[in-house]
Every structure is written in structure tokens, then in C-alpha cells.
Amino acid sequence: MADLTSDFIGIKSPNPFWLASAPPTDKEYNVRRAFEAGWGGVVWKTLGEEGPPVVNVNGPRYGAIHGADRRLLGLNNIELITDRPLEVNLEEMTRVKKDYPDHALIASVMVPCEEDAWKKILPQIAETGCDGFELNFGCPHGMAERGMGSAVGQVPDYIEMVSRWAKEATGLPVIVKLTPNITNILYPAEAALKGGADAVSLINTINSITGVNLDVMSPEPMIDGKGTHGGYCGPAVKPIAMNMVAEIARNPATANLPISGIGGITTWRDAAEFMALGAGNVQVCTAAMTYGFKIVQEMISGLSQWMDEKGYTSTSDFVGMATPNVTDWQYLNLNHITKAEINQDDCIKCGRCYAACEDTSHQAIEMSDDRVFTVKDDECVACNLCVNVCPVEGCITMRTLDAGEMDERTGQPVAAGYGNWTAHPNNPSVQAAE
Amino acid sequence: MTNSPLSQGVVSGRLSSAELAENFADLHAPLDDHEALVAADRCYFCHDAPCMEACPTDIDIPLFIRQISTGTPEAAARTILSQNILGGMCARVCPTETLCEEVCVREVAEGKPVKIGELQRYATDTLMAEDTHPFERDASTGKKIAVVGAGPAGLSAAHRLAMYGHDVTVFDGRAKPGGLNEFGIASYKSVDNFAAREVEWLLQIGGITVETGKRLGERLSLETLKADYDAVFLGIGLGGVNALGLEGEDKGGVLDAVDFISNLRQASDLTNVAIGRDVVVIGGGMTAVDAAVQAKLLGALNVSLVYRRGRDRMAASVFEQDLAASKGVHIISNASPKAVIGNGAVREIEFEYTDNDLKATGQTVRLPADQVFKAIGQTLSGDGLPDLDGSKIAVDGTGRTSVDWIWAGGDCASGGDDLTVTAVAEGRDAAEDIHASLS
Structure with a gap:
């Protein structure tokens, strides 16, 4: 069986699956049970300054988007950082780390944007024996209104500054958690790197309203007739998170900055995808909140099986393997021509491909009187919409035309070799580029 | 209980009332809200859907299922009832396994069709439970139409004609309306007096008078009806x-x-x-x-x-x-x-x-x-009827018989399967033709 042990910026854990800083990691009771269930590490729920803790709302703290059969696709929350006293958290962390020395225990921290505050609390927390810090620059609700969380994460200069303070204050690894609520994820990532951070973790949650109560005319989740934007997470955010991870991983300035991938990871496959795009490990929250701690068992068995099948012996074998294949549109091969093909044996004759193509695409599917659907090669631009709307997986596939083969749509034979937009005659910049 | 299944002869009380109540309960328990959502989600919203083609009343099945899945079963019911005013009964008695559900692409592909019949019942039950009638009667035209037979064909025709503002009188030989819905199908397909409740609900359109205890040859003659009414629809079923x-x-x-x-x-x-x-x-x-x-x-x-x-x-x-x-x-x-x-x-x-x-x-x-x-099998009975085609009243595609101003539909008329849903379609189509002829 593949070796799942993980070394992320020097922090070792039995596997690359960490629980993200969130309600599941709020206290000793949960964290012990998480470790027993098989989680490799936890990022303890964000700690704040000493003194009276924050106060949470006592109405709903979560809103959700459901798919069929109430499958939870997206979750949003308006919880703040831990609302338990700092000293209680520190005592519990100390006990847990003592009992689970081989598991990763990271302290998530959020204090005001003042040097003294950061430099005071980090050494204090380090006494718990924790393996590192995660600076919470991500929370988009509540704390941001007080100048913390994503209010810091949205200003690269602040990220750099606080990262530097943190590195000055502790010898432990420092991870900066990034908010996706920005225009370009590279600016905060580069700022973290400049400030000396050892890694970034992303994404934190996305500003969101999960729904509107049409009777009360209030956003959901609704607290006494009013709502506020909360942080969106869960399977629905995975594509957004993966793009941001990939952007950092393929950006020359940040290519060597380790990434802890977060965002809708629910299965081993999700984890493998994040890691293939460059994440050294992953953090999970919504999946655990939906199904409980036990899901990590499937993640472990699934990742192991896949690694064995592929011949990977260590997770580092495949981290970042997909990164070189993430490119800009302009470098995509315009000579790669495909055509949709419908397998008539698999087709169940629902006609969804036809409706989609006829109404909204290129009128490239023909429907006979007896409901046989065929692709018109002279119209098909290979947009893939038919594949995406077909309810039968594998029924419609894309056949790649060989070089020299006639593309019936253009009336031109398929050009041999690679040719992209930068060299295409229709590109007005081609002349200048040369 | 003195008798049991082993008692000899023809006797009552072989089972206790509790056992009988359980035996004659709903064949399919109604879907609850969540079950309906899950069932509706299986519909692929097919293009030019085969299920619609298979429905004798051409209900827009993908549309009504989508309306259920978006939490508007009342709108779904209107989609159903606009094509089939007895959609509630048809949801219970239609042999969906040989109609819509037989051709459902998921039946063909997986042997598990979308539960179209049960979803139709969910929608129509929801609307009927609100005790509102979804259609409004047009201003009165002053035209009088006689409908003979208060079964599915007659009720369907009567409702459509009344909706267009005609004054309809429905005659039926039995003591209460409903025809085979009331008298002819297994109890476990129509529990809680559904057939009678559905008729009562249908009559909320207004403009329909029901006269029971009158059938052709018994306090009623076709000649008189022809003379007294602007048009006649025969939905007399098969009496023999x-x-x-x-x-x-x-x-x-x-x-x-x-x-x-x-x-x-x-x-x-x-x-x-x-x-x-x-x-x-x-x-x-x-x-x-x-x-x-x-x-x-x-x-x-x-x-x-x-x-x-x-x-x-x-x-x-x-x-x-x-x-x-x-x-x-x-x-x-x-x-x-x-x-x-x-x-x-x-x-x-x-x-x-x-x-x-x-x-x-x-x-x-x-x-x-x-x-x-x-x-x-049953046979058409009655004298002095319009021309027959074989053993049934000959009709064209819109229910016209050999006699001017007399239409027919349902089991008594030629063509179509002897199904409730077919009778509803024929009654509706004849009503459309009657209305067009009177306009």
C-alpha cells in the first residue's frame, strides 16, 4: 500500500488530510475524535486575543445549497473565530499535542493588525507544542468588519507586513490562509512570500448569500428577519479553489511556495486533483461537517488505491504533476480538432443533446423521426455541451481527427503539428510579435 | 368474526374489519413532499418526450414534473388538468406501465421509469386538497348541450363545454355520477371516495347540471334530446x-x-x-x-x-x-x-x-x-343509436357520429383503447369540436 505520510513545510502527519480551521476543530473533544478517526492533522479553530471572547449569533449560522435528494452542494457560514477563552484553547491544544505527537496540530490565529498583538500571541501559542501557525486572513464575515480576516487578506501590503511579524515572532512554520474575495490571487500569494511565509493555504470561504426567503424578503441564513453575507464552501466552490491553487503553482514568482489546498474537497479524488495542481496537502471542512469524521477513511483508502494503481509510492510523487499543463488560452493547440460521436448502443434517446445543440449551440445534431440522434460533422465545433448534458456517461465522446483528415465544417484538412493563436494569421498581433 | 377464509359457501366476514381495511388501502401510498422531489429529479426533461407521445391526453409530462421539482405542484396540476380534467383519477388507474412509463427513457435504459403516475397524483392531490378549481367558466353562451353518461368521457366533455360558457346537462342512469370511475374499478385504486370527490370538484366549474336515474330508453330519448339541446354528446359506455x-x-x-x-x-x-x-x-x-x-x-x-x-x-x-x-x-x-x-x-x-x-x-x-x-368483455347496449362501426358507435377523429349534432366518445365509440384516459381525451376533443361548431 502506498505511503501516505506527509511532510508539508517540515510538518509531518500520517496522511495529507487535515481538518481545516472551523467548528470541527474548535475543541479538544472533537480533535481527539478526529485523530482517532484517522485525520492526519488539524488546524485548530482560529484563536483570537486574550480577554472576553467574541460572541456568535444564536440564530442560524449556516445556509445551504442542496442538490437532488438534499445532497449538500454548498454551505455558507457566519460563524466567527473561536468564542471560547484563549487559555482554555491553549490548555486543550497542549494536552492533545502531547497525546498525538505524530499528528499535525496547527494553530490558526487572527488578532488585530498590530505588531505587538501578533508578536505577543504567537510565542504564547507556541508553548502548546503546536507544529505551526496559520494566519487567518480569509474570513469574509464579521471579523473583517473589525479590520481582521479578509480585511487584511484583501490588502497585499498588510499580508506581507503581518507575515513578516509572524516570522520574526516564531521559529515555527507560518502558513498564510488566503481569501478568494479578491481580483487576482497572485497578489496576496506573492505578498505572503515576500513577508517570509513558509506556505499559503487556500481558499478561505467566498462571500455569499445562499438564498432569499421570499416570504420575509430576507437573505438566508436569516437572523430575526435580516441576513448578512457568509462564507461559501463545500463541493460547489471546488472549481474556483482549484483554479486559484493552479494560478499560484504555475506563477513563476510563487511556483516554489508550498500550498495547502482547501475548497470543497469531499473525496480522495478531489484531494488528488488539488495535489496534482500543486497542493502539498489538503484541508477539509464541509465534507466532515456533512458526513462526520469517518469520511477520512474513504479518502485514505481511495488515495492509496489510486497511488498503487499509478505506481506512486509517496504523495510527493504526484504533487504538481498537472501544473505544467495549466496554460493560457493563447497557447492551446488550434490544430487539435475533434468531433462529437454518439454511441447509438448507449443512447437512451432522451434528446437532451439535441435540445441543447439545436437551441443553444451550433445546430450540429440531427434527430430522426424514430429518435435517432446523430452528429453533423459539418456543423460540429466540438463544444462538448452535448457531452455535458448527456445523462449517460461515456455515451457521447469526442473523436480527435488525424492530421490530414478533412474537417467537414471548415472544408480544410486538419493541419499537422501544433499551432496556437499567437501564430495564427487571424491574430492582428502576429506581425508585431514577430 | 364467525367466518374465515376456510368457511364453506358464499359468506361475508371472512376477514376482520381491520384486515379488510388494510387489504383495501391505497395500492400506492401517496408520495410525500420529499419523495416527490426525489422522483421528479429523475426526469431528464427529454426533448419531444416519448412519454408525452404515449399519453392519450398529451399531458406535457416533462413540464409538470419540472414544476413539481421547483416546488410548484399546483402549477404542475394545472399543466395536467388543462389536458386531462380527470388527471387525478387517471394518476390512479392509468396503466402507466403500458403508456407513459413504458416509453420513459429511463425505463428503456434502466428498467426503472420515472414515477409519472405517482407524480401526477402528487400534483393533482396537492391542488385538489386546496379545494380550489383552477379553471374559470367563460360568460354564458346560452347554448344548451346534453351529455349522456357521467363517466370519464361525459364528465370530460361536460367540463370543457361548461368552461366555454355552454350550459350542460349530464344524464346518467345510475344513482350517482362517475361511471366506471365510481362503479367499475378496484377499490384499492380509488380510496377515500376519491371518484365522488373528483366529480364534485370538477363540477365547481359551474354551468353543469347532473340528472341521475335517466338513461337512453329510460326516462330519456335521443329524439327529445336532439330537439331540446343544441348538441348531444354520448358517453354511455358499454352497458351489456x-x-x-x-x-x-x-x-x-x-x-x-x-x-x-x-x-x-x-x-x-x-x-x-x-x-x-x-x-x-x-x-x-x-x-x-x-x-x-x-x-x-x-x-x-x-x-x-x-x-x-x-x-x-x-x-x-x-x-x-x-x-x-x-x-x-x-x-x-x-x-x-x-x-x-x-x-x-x-x-x-x-x-x-x-x-x-x-x-x-x-x-x-x-x-x-x-x-x-x-x-x-362488455357490449354496447341501446336502440336507435347513430350508425355503428362493428359493435360500437361510428365516430370520426373528433367524435362526430352519423347523426348531425350528436357526438360520441369513450368506450361506446369506435377507435381507441377502452381506458379511462382515452375516454377523457375523446370527451375533451369532442367538446372542442362541439364548441367550434356552435361558435
């Missing part, structure tokens, strides 16, 4: 029952299945309905299955359903045959009745095995029988 043509058929205990079903439906207390210990039902259609299953549910010890050809030739769907078998009905195929044996009352009935072409084999078998229910 085919006979076996056997010696001894007049012995006690040999009954028409439709009468047994009707009496059972109208019984106020099932513990008072008598049933034999050994019951034999002759026939292979829905009526035969309805009679056989209900005989079993009443507590008969042995119920045999005997059909003269192979099982694949039975008019009852495979679903209905399986239902009968699951209730303990013994289905015997390839056997033709030969003789009714008994001294005054039937005691046994003799069959001869026959092949699918009804060729006799000479091999016979006798079944013990306290009761024999004949379910071998």
Missing part, C-alpha cells in the same frame, strides 16, 4: 356484458364481474360483502384482475383467474398480472370454460385446455367454485 354461452350459466353464483366490482365499491361495510371460498374469474383483462384481486382481498381461500389464451395475450398488463399473483391469485392460462356444474348453485366449473389459437386439446380440468365471475 358478454355471456359465456354455456349450459348451466344461469346457476346460482355465476355473476358478472362488473356487478361484483360495482357492489363492492358501493358497499358501506366490507364485512357485509359475501364472497365464496373458491372463486373462479374468467377473463384476461383489467376487469378480471380487479375482480380476482378483490375476491382474494375479501378473504376467499382460493381465487383462480382463468384465461383462454397464453398470458402474453392477456389484456391486463404485466403489472396487473403480477399484482394479482402477489395477492395470491392463481392465474391459469390456455383454458376455455366448458361447463358449469352444480345443482342449483355452481359447485365446479370445467375448462378445456386450448392453445393460443383456441384450438381445443381435449384435455379438461375442473375447478371447485362457489362463485364464478364472468369478465369476458
Whole structure:
């Protein structure tokens, strides 16, 4: 069986699956049970300054988007950082780390944007024996209104500054958690790197309203007739998170900055995808909140099986393997021509491909009187919409035309070799580029 | 309880009221909200959907299912009822397994169709529970139309005509309206007096007067109707029952299945309905299955359903045959009745095995029988009707008969299957044509 042990910026854990800083990691009771269930590490729920803790709302703290059969696709929350006293958290962390020395225990921290505050609390927390810090620059609700969380994460200069303070204050690894609520994820990532951070973790949650109560005319989740934007997470955010991870991983300035991938990871496959795009490990929250701690068992068995099948012996074998294949549109091969093909044996004759193509695409599917659907090669631009709307997986596939083969749509034979937009005659910049 | 399934002869009270209540409960429990959402989600919203094509009333099935899935079952009900005003009953009695659900792409692909019938019931039940009527009657046209027969065809025609503002009088020979919905289908398909409630709900459109106890040849004549009304719609069904043509058929205990079903439906207390210990039902259609299953549910010890050809030739769907078998009905195929044996009352009935072409084999078998229910088809009855096509009233595509200003539809008219849903479609289409002709 593949070796799942993980070394992320020097922090070792039995596997690359960490629980993200969130309600599941709020206290000793949960964290012990998480470790027993098989989680490799936890990022303890964000700690704040000493003194009276924050106060949470006592109405709903979560809103959700459901798919069929109430499958939870997206979750949003308006919880703040831990609302338990700092000293209680520190005592519990100390006990847990003592009992689970081989598991990763990271302290998530959020204090005001003042040097003294950061430099005071980090050494204090380090006494718990924790393996590192995660600076919470991500929370988009509540704390941001007080100048913390994503209010810091949205200003690269602040990220750099606080990262530097943190590195000055502790010898432990420092991870900066990034908010996706920005225009370009590279600016905060580069700022973290400049400030000396050892890694970034992303994404934190996305500003969101999960729904509107049409009777009360209030956003959901609704607290006494009013709502506020909360942080969106869960399977629905995975594509957004993966793009941001990939952007950092393929950006020359940040290519060597380790990434802890977060965002809708629910299965081993999700984890493998994040890691293939460059994440050294992953953090999970919504999946655990939906199904409980036990899901990590499937993640472990699934990742192991896949690694064995592929011949990977260590997770580092495949981290970042997909990164070189993430490119800009302009470098995509315009000579790669495909055509949709419908397998008539698999087709169940629902006609969804036809409706989609006829109404909204290129009128490239023909429907006979007896409901046989065929692709018109002279119209098909290979947009893939038919594949995406077909309810039968594998029924419609894309056949790649060989070089020299006639593309019936253009009336031109398929050009041999690679040719992209930068060299295409229709590109007005081609002349200048040369 | 003094009797049991083992009691000899034709007796009532073979089962306790509790057992009978359970036996005659809803065949399919209604979907709850969540079940409906899950069931609706399986619909692929097919283009030019095969299920729509298969529905005799052309209900836009993908649309109504999508309306359910978005939390608007009332809108779904309007989609259904605009095509089929008896959509509630059809959701219960339609052989969906041979109509919409048979051609559902998920049936073809997986053997598990979208539960179209149950979803239709969910939608129509939701709307009817609000006790509102979704259609408004147009201003009165002053035209008078007579509808003969308050079954599915007549009620469908009456509703559509009333909606267009015509004044409709519906005549029916029975004591209450509903036709086969009220008198002709198995109780477990229409529990809680649904047929009567549906008629009452349908009549909320206004402009419809129901006169019961009047049928053609009995306080009603076609000539008078023609003279008194601007148009006449005949939805008189099939009033006669085919006979076996056997010696001894007049012995006690040999009954028409439709009468047994009707009496059972109208019984106020099932513990008072008598049933034999050994019951034999002759026939292979829905009526035969309805009679056989209900005989079993009443507590008969042995119920045999005997059909003269192979099982694949039975008019009852495979679903209905399986239902009968699951209730303990013994289905015997390839056997033709030969003789009714008994001294005054039937005691046994003799069959001869026959092949699918009804060729006799000479091999016979006798079944013990306290009761024999004949379910071998019904016939049109009545004199002075418009021209016939074979054994039914000849009609064109919109229900016009050979006589001007007389239309016909449902089981009494030529063409189409003898199904509730077909009758509804024919009544509706005739009403459209009547309305167009009067406008």
C-alpha cells in the first residue's frame, strides 16, 4: 500500500488530510475524535486575543445549497473565530499535542493588525507544542468588519507586513490562509512570500448569500428577519479553489511556495486533483461537517488505491504533476480538432443533446423521426455541451481527427503539428510579435 | 368474526374489519413532499418526450414534473388538468406501465421509469386538497348541450363545454355520477371516495347540471334530446356484458364481474360483502384482475383467474398480472370454460385446455367454485343509436357520429383503447369540436 505520510513545510502527519480551521476543530473533544478517526492533522479553530471572547449569533449560522435528494452542494457560514477563552484553547491544544505527537496540530490565529498583538500571541501559542501557525486572513464575515480576516487578506501590503511579524515572532512554520474575495490571487500569494511565509493555504470561504426567503424578503441564513453575507464552501466552490491553487503553482514568482489546498474537497479524488495542481496537502471542512469524521477513511483508502494503481509510492510523487499543463488560452493547440460521436448502443434517446445543440449551440445534431440522434460533422465545433448534458456517461465522446483528415465544417484538412493563436494569421498581433 | 377464509359457501366476514381495511388501502401510498422531489429529479426533461407521445391526453409530462421539482405542484396540476380534467383519477388507474412509463427513457435504459403516475397524483392531490378549481367558466353562451353518461368521457366533455360558457346537462342512469370511475374499478385504486370527490370538484366549474336515474330508453330519448339541446354528446359506455354461452350459466353464483366490482365499491361495510371460498374469474383483462384481486382481498381461500389464451395475450398488463399473483391469485392460462356444474348453485366449473389459437386439446380440468365471475368483455347496449362501426358507435377523429349534432366518445365509440384516459381525451376533443361548431 502506498505511503501516505506527509511532510508539508517540515510538518509531518500520517496522511495529507487535515481538518481545516472551523467548528470541527474548535475543541479538544472533537480533535481527539478526529485523530482517532484517522485525520492526519488539524488546524485548530482560529484563536483570537486574550480577554472576553467574541460572541456568535444564536440564530442560524449556516445556509445551504442542496442538490437532488438534499445532497449538500454548498454551505455558507457566519460563524466567527473561536468564542471560547484563549487559555482554555491553549490548555486543550497542549494536552492533545502531547497525546498525538505524530499528528499535525496547527494553530490558526487572527488578532488585530498590530505588531505587538501578533508578536505577543504567537510565542504564547507556541508553548502548546503546536507544529505551526496559520494566519487567518480569509474570513469574509464579521471579523473583517473589525479590520481582521479578509480585511487584511484583501490588502497585499498588510499580508506581507503581518507575515513578516509572524516570522520574526516564531521559529515555527507560518502558513498564510488566503481569501478568494479578491481580483487576482497572485497578489496576496506573492505578498505572503515576500513577508517570509513558509506556505499559503487556500481558499478561505467566498462571500455569499445562499438564498432569499421570499416570504420575509430576507437573505438566508436569516437572523430575526435580516441576513448578512457568509462564507461559501463545500463541493460547489471546488472549481474556483482549484483554479486559484493552479494560478499560484504555475506563477513563476510563487511556483516554489508550498500550498495547502482547501475548497470543497469531499473525496480522495478531489484531494488528488488539488495535489496534482500543486497542493502539498489538503484541508477539509464541509465534507466532515456533512458526513462526520469517518469520511477520512474513504479518502485514505481511495488515495492509496489510486497511488498503487499509478505506481506512486509517496504523495510527493504526484504533487504538481498537472501544473505544467495549466496554460493560457493563447497557447492551446488550434490544430487539435475533434468531433462529437454518439454511441447509438448507449443512447437512451432522451434528446437532451439535441435540445441543447439545436437551441443553444451550433445546430450540429440531427434527430430522426424514430429518435435517432446523430452528429453533423459539418456543423460540429466540438463544444462538448452535448457531452455535458448527456445523462449517460461515456455515451457521447469526442473523436480527435488525424492530421490530414478533412474537417467537414471548415472544408480544410486538419493541419499537422501544433499551432496556437499567437501564430495564427487571424491574430492582428502576429506581425508585431514577430 | 364467525367466518374465515376456510368457511364453506358464499359468506361475508371472512376477514376482520381491520384486515379488510388494510387489504383495501391505497395500492400506492401517496408520495410525500420529499419523495416527490426525489422522483421528479429523475426526469431528464427529454426533448419531444416519448412519454408525452404515449399519453392519450398529451399531458406535457416533462413540464409538470419540472414544476413539481421547483416546488410548484399546483402549477404542475394545472399543466395536467388543462389536458386531462380527470388527471387525478387517471394518476390512479392509468396503466402507466403500458403508456407513459413504458416509453420513459429511463425505463428503456434502466428498467426503472420515472414515477409519472405517482407524480401526477402528487400534483393533482396537492391542488385538489386546496379545494380550489383552477379553471374559470367563460360568460354564458346560452347554448344548451346534453351529455349522456357521467363517466370519464361525459364528465370530460361536460367540463370543457361548461368552461366555454355552454350550459350542460349530464344524464346518467345510475344513482350517482362517475361511471366506471365510481362503479367499475378496484377499490384499492380509488380510496377515500376519491371518484365522488373528483366529480364534485370538477363540477365547481359551474354551468353543469347532473340528472341521475335517466338513461337512453329510460326516462330519456335521443329524439327529445336532439330537439331540446343544441348538441348531444354520448358517453354511455358499454352497458351489456358478454355471456359465456354455456349450459348451466344461469346457476346460482355465476355473476358478472362488473356487478361484483360495482357492489363492492358501493358497499358501506366490507364485512357485509359475501364472497365464496373458491372463486373462479374468467377473463384476461383489467376487469378480471380487479375482480380476482378483490375476491382474494375479501378473504376467499382460493381465487383462480382463468384465461383462454397464453398470458402474453392477456389484456391486463404485466403489472396487473403480477399484482394479482402477489395477492395470491392463481392465474391459469390456455383454458376455455366448458361447463358449469352444480345443482342449483355452481359447485365446479370445467375448462378445456386450448392453445393460443383456441384450438381445443381435449384435455379438461375442473375447478371447485362457489362463485364464478364472468369478465369476458362488455357490449354496447341501446336502440336507435347513430350508425355503428362493428359493435360500437361510428365516430370520426373528433367524435362526430352519423347523426348531425350528436357526438360520441369513450368506450361506446369506435377507435381507441377502452381506458379511462382515452375516454377523457375523446370527451375533451369532442367538446372542442362541439364548441367550434356552435361558435
